[in-house]
Amino acid sequence: MQHIVVQAGLGDQIRVESAGVGAQLGAPADPRSCATAARNGIELRSRSRSFHRTDLDDFDYILMMDQQNLAALRMLSESPAHRPERRLLLDFDPDSPPDAEVPDPFRGDDGFDRVFALCEAACRGLLRQIRSEHQ
Numbered sequence: 001m002q003h004i005v006v007q008a009g010l011g012d013q014i015r016v017e018s019a020g021v022g023a024q025l026g027a028p029a030d031p032r033s034c035a036t037a038a039r040n041g042i043e044l045r046s047r048s049r050s051f052h053r054t055d056l057d058d059f060d061y062i063l064m065m066d067q068q069n070l071a072a073l074r075m076l077s078e079s080p081a082h083r084p085e086r087r088l089l090l091d092f093d094p095d096s097p098p099d100a101e102v103p104d105p106f107r108g109d110d111g112f113d114r115v116f117a118l119c120e121a122a123c124r125g126l127l128r129q130i131r132s133e134h135q
Helices: 002-007 031-039 067-076 111-134
Strands: 061-064 085-088
Touching: 002 111, 031 111, 061 067, 061 111, 067 085
Parallel strands: 061 085
Antiparallel strands: none
16 A cells, blocks of 8 residues: 555655554564565565554554454444544455455465455555545
8 A cells, every 4th residue: 555655646645554453563574475565566664563542543544354353453442532444455446345355365376466466456446535535
């Protein structure tokens, strides 16, 4: 998403971060993820971090890859003060079915390439929505 935001000339207006509800603190991206991103002109330099309750106050969109993590996120806070949009990432891909989950990239020979393509399509859809809502 960060790459897409920068390409669109919005890197100074849209903040993108990645966190996990079960993230291993400080771990770099999987080498296969890095290789897939590199083949697509993207360098992955970030390190994992855990999701914090304060993220609910700091972001307008909080996106998850699957239903299990979305449920865990929703349990963190249901108060009206913590109401960023919480959805599955693939909700923003018009070609994905409703409630579609990003598949585990570790299954299958093309797993990382497939996941990259799905995430890229969803991130482009998300940027379209952000532009539409916040222009």
